[in-house]
Amino acid sequence: MSEAVLTVEKLSAGYGSLVVQRDLNFSVRRGEVFVVMGGSGCGKSTLLRHLIGLQAPLAGRVLFNGEDFWARSEDSRTALQQHFGVLYQNGALWGAMTLRENICLPLAAYRRHLSSAEQHELAALKLALVGLAGCDELYPAQLSGGMRKRAALARALALDPQVLFLDEPSAGLDPLSSLALDELILQLRDSLGSSIVLVTHELPSIFAVADTCLFLDSQSHTQIALGSPRELLEHGPQPVQRFLRRGEAAHSEEAP
Numbered sequence: 001m002s003e004a005v006l007t008v009e010k011l012s013a014g015y016g017s018l019v020v021q022r023d024l025n026f027s028v029r030r031g032e033v034f035v036v037m038g039g040s041g042c043g044k045s046t047l048l049r050h051l052i053g054l055q056a057p058l059a060g061r062v063l064f065n066g067e068d069f070w071a072r073s074e075d076s077r078t079a080l081q082q083h084f085g086v087l088y089q090n091g092a093l094w095g096a097m098t099l100r101e102n103i104c105l106p107l108a109a110y111r112r113h114l115s116s117a118e119q120h121e122l123a124a125l126k127l128a129l130v131g132l133a134g135c136d137e138l139y140p141a142q143l144s145g146g147m148r149k150r151a152a153l154a155r156a157l158a159l160d161p162q163v164l165f166l167d168e169p170s171a172g173l174d175p176l177s178s179l180a181l182d183e184l185i186l187q188l189r190d191s192l193g194s195s196i197v198l199v200t201h202e203l204p205s206i207f208a209v210a211d212t213c214l215f216l217d218s219q220s221h222t223q224i225a226l227g228s229p230r231e232l233l234e235h236g237p238q239p240v241q242r243f244l245r246r247g248e249a250a251h252s253e254e255a256p
């Protein structure tokens, strides 16, 4: 089993006096797809904000490569953030910029030593990686919804992140585009060796891509299950088993 890239210990997630989730404990291993699930409003995006350094946890620790992320100075946290690629839930591309310009934004911030020709070349490579070769000069409005998601993914990949965070990337996509996105996620995991933390409600996606699943509960405000989809299907709490069984049936039907 490979080592943990992110470890969460006794984490309370929330805002000021609002505790959204408490006592969260889990690790994301190098190269795995780690899926975060739970009903709307249970705190999935909030958890991500604590993991990527946007919002300090209310209690507990987040370790990145074994080091307490939030114990570091703000500057050193900002420096570490270059190892995270993020596709935000509502994260749109900048509409007044071409795809190339969008992807060059993180490069301009963290790869100042690169010439603009080199940055453009990297942007073109990232676009090719997500199936958008040659779209460098297009504006987001000229793309379909699925293409926009992939372009935003290309931007999240700009700095070759160690961990890629995807917050409901397939929301609003048709099932076929959603399937294509799952395949792309697996391809990226295999070719880049990055860990992927994926928030999704899509049951078919879970069986297709997840190595590990974390279920957050909005009533008890804590995690109710952690394990591979297969383990949870057999040994998880009843509500989690019931939920997964529906997805498993759909996944087996897809098999050739």
Ligand SMILES: Nc1ncnc2c1ncn2[C@@H]1O[C@H](COP(=O)(O)OP(=O)(O)OP(=O)(O)O)[C@@H](O)[C@H]1O
Binding pocket: 015, 018, 020, 038, 039, 040, 041, 042, 043, 044, 045, 046, 047, 089
């Ligand atoms: N910036 C904020 N300040 C205060 N409370 C917030 C903030 N953002 C979210 N919340 C609250 O935190 C709780 C969890 O929200 P969050 O967005 O993390 O849920 P979620 O699981 O991602 O939901 P969804 O599946 O709908 O995206 C909600 O009660 C929400 O109102």
Ligand SMILES: [Mg+2]
Binding pocket: 044, 045, 046, 089, 167
């Ligand atoms: Mg959310």
